Amino acid sequence: MPPTAENRPVWFTDPQPPPATEPLSRERVVAAAIALADADARGEITMRAVAARLGSSTPMSLYRYVGSKDGLADLMVDEVYGEIAVPPGAWRDALRGLGLSAWEAVQRHPWFARLAFSRPPLGPHAIALYDAALAPLDGLDLDAATRMGCVNAVLGPVMGAGLAMLEERAMRAKSGLATEEDLAEAARPYIERIVADGKHPHFIRWVSDPGRLLPGPPTFEQTLEWVLDGLAGLVTPAAGTPGEGAAR
Amino acid sequence: MPPTAENRPVWFTDPQPPPATEPLSRERVVAAAIALADADARGEITMRAVAARLGSSTPMSLYRYVGSKDGLADLMVDEVYGEIAVPPGAWRDALRGLGLSAWEAVQRHPWFARLAFSRPPLGPHAIALYDAALAPLDGLDLDAATRMGCVNAVLGPVMGAGLAMLEERAMRAKSGLATEEDLAEAARPYIERIVADGKHPHFIRWVSDPGRLLPGPPTFEQTLEWVLDGLAGLVTPAAGTPGEGAAR
DNA sequence: CATCCATGGTGTACGTTGTACACGACGATA
DNA sequence: TATCGTCGTGTACAACGTACACCATGGATG
Incomplete structure (x- = not known):
């Protein structure tokens, strides 16, 4: 006689949480989302997939910690901003280090290039990074817009190269083609x-x-050097007339 | 006695297609999608919205002409590639013209920056554009990877600036904020x-x-000029040693 | 000790999306 | 007149984000 709903003892009706998973937290949700985005060829995630990875049976568990999928993306982006560092030194070395560090982070998390371009960098790590990047420019007699322009001129090629990387990964995965020959x-x-x-x-x-x-040239590192060359013309406008701007 | 389904005459039961819309076509579908994407702050479209704009009551009408939403995006992208031109002249003038023309197209269609980075440029207009952009580089003793690298080095900042533009538009629309002060x-x-x-x-x-x-510097035009300066070092490697590559 | 309530996870359900599929209308052809 | 290819429609479904009500638990409070 198999156990039915009536005669079944509590050991069957009350199977207690299977592996006694550790409790959820904002950190665990963000970490799971980042891991899934890293693994996905297109760098996209699903609330259901994140919940499943955390052992939760419903995506609604996550909403106690993140507010919305967009909010989760904000947190993921800021987490990666925290992986980027600006080395100490003069402005050129500092900005080169920023570019290279950001490039490494983007290679680890290609989706960052897409998400970071779609929201203002207002998270704590982002602000700390911008503060560190603006620091070596602070004594150079540049106005505020130009200082920020220098930082963004360095980060721009990073994001562009990251988007290109993301595209290649996605195309390769969609067509199931591994080698260059395929x-x-x-x-x-x-x-x-x-x-x-x-x-x-x-x-x-x-x-x-x-x-x-073949990869290049111009490689990313070379493009970055060109940008730094150009910025050098802004920082010390010895060659051109001081007030000279762009065409337009 | 009001007309019922049984006694109602044909003038009621057969209301004939209201405005006698002109027939659908691939061109009309693509044009409607482009118009909608231009109007949307985030540059996104919906198959249902495109169908509605064409007077169709169901999104399935479109699938006779485009295959899928991704295929429609391919067609939209290639249409914009057709708006970009490479002026005649030496390599530097030609590539500068390419960059400025692409920048104008991206300003008209900010979504292009997002979509063009997410697919290989294999449409007829894209290939014609790349052919025209490669032409002035053909007599310069550069290998194939470098020639294409030069073109992409010019288009990269264009797409980057376009993505930044898209982000600002989206943020402004989402928050409903018009002026800088708001x-x-x-x-x-x-x-x-x-x-x-x-x-x-x-x-x-x-x-x-x-x-x-304030907008800058560095403006887009200035960044483009820096890239061209850098490319000049590749094209005529007079200053450095000939075989010098990137740092990395 | 009984009660309450805040906290955290669940289940159900809704609206929107892309799109598969079968169907109907209609002009051209046999 | 019968048949067929072309074009548009209507219905339907799976997957998505997420609103809402619900339940379990454990400490605070009477």
């Missing part, structure tokens, strides 16, 4: 039609070159 | 807490400056 094979029908078409000879010359997929 | 007012609670905290003096010095919201 990827080139998948794009072949498109390419061949263009080659057969005969127009666009310069594009054809590019796709026909087997070395076209 | 915006500053909304951010005040955050800011004041930080100021009261006392840490982050350089950040405080920045937020306390009324001129911090």
Whole structure:
């Protein structure tokens, strides 16, 4: 006689929380969301997936700690801002270190490039980072807009390179193609039609070159150096006229 | 006696298509989607909204012309690629023109910066544009990866600036804040807490400056010029040693 | 000791999204 | 006149974010 709802003893009806999971917390929710976003090729998460990873049966558990999915994204972004550091030193070394540190963080968390560009950097770690990045510019006789412009000129290429990385990862995952050869094979029908078409000879010359997929130059580090060169012209406007701005 | 389903004459039961809309087409679908994305602060669209704009009562009408929402995005992106032009001339003038033309297109269609970074540029307009951008680099003794790197080095800042523009538009729309003063007012609670905290003096010095919201420098045009300066070092490696790569 | 209430996790449910599928209207063709 | 390809519609479903009511528990309070 199998146990029914009536005769079943409490050991069956009261199965007590299976693995006695440790309690939820804002930190655990954010950490789980970051881990999932890191693992996902497109860097996207789902409240249900985050809840499942934490052993919760319903996404509603999370809302006691984060308010909304957007709020969770704010917290994730600020967490990564906390992984970025500005080394001490003169402005050029400091900003180069900022760029390289941010680039490393973006390589660990490609989704950061997408999310950080979609919200104001007002979290505690973000503000601390901007404070550290503005510090070496403070004695240079630059107005406020220019100081912040210097920082953003360094972070801009970082985010751009991160978005490109995210795109490549997503495309690779969607098509299930691991090697460069597989990827080139998948794009072949498109390419061949263009080659057969005969127009666009310069594009054809590019796709026909087997070395076209090599990383660079210009690498990210080189672009960053160019930006720093340009900023040097702002910081010490010796060559041009002092008040010279951009065209527009 | 009001007309019922049985006795009602055909003038009631057969109300014929109200305004006799012109037939759908792939061009009309793409144009409607672009118009909606231009109007939306976040640059996002909905298949239902596109269908409604075309006078259709169901989103399924569109799927006879576009395959999927992602496919529609591909078409939208390629349409904007068609608005970008490369002027004739030497490589530096050509690439500067490319950057400025792309920047104008991104200002018209901020969503382009987000979508173009999320897919390979394989549409006909995109390929024609890349062909035109590669053309002035073809006689310069650069390998294929470097030639494409030059083009992307120009387009990168364009997309970065576009994403920043998109973010500002979205934030402004979400908070319903029109003027700079309103915006500053909304951010005040955050800011004041930080100021009261006392840490982050350089950040405080920045937020306390009324001129911090002025556009620049560095403006987009100035950043573009820096990139072109950097590219000039690649194209004619007279100053440094020829084989010099990036730091890393 | 009985009661209350704050805290934290659950279950159900709703509106919105993309889109699969079957159907109906209609002009061209056989 | 019968058939068929083209075009648009209506219904339906799964997945998403999240509002709301509910229950379990454990310490504070009478």
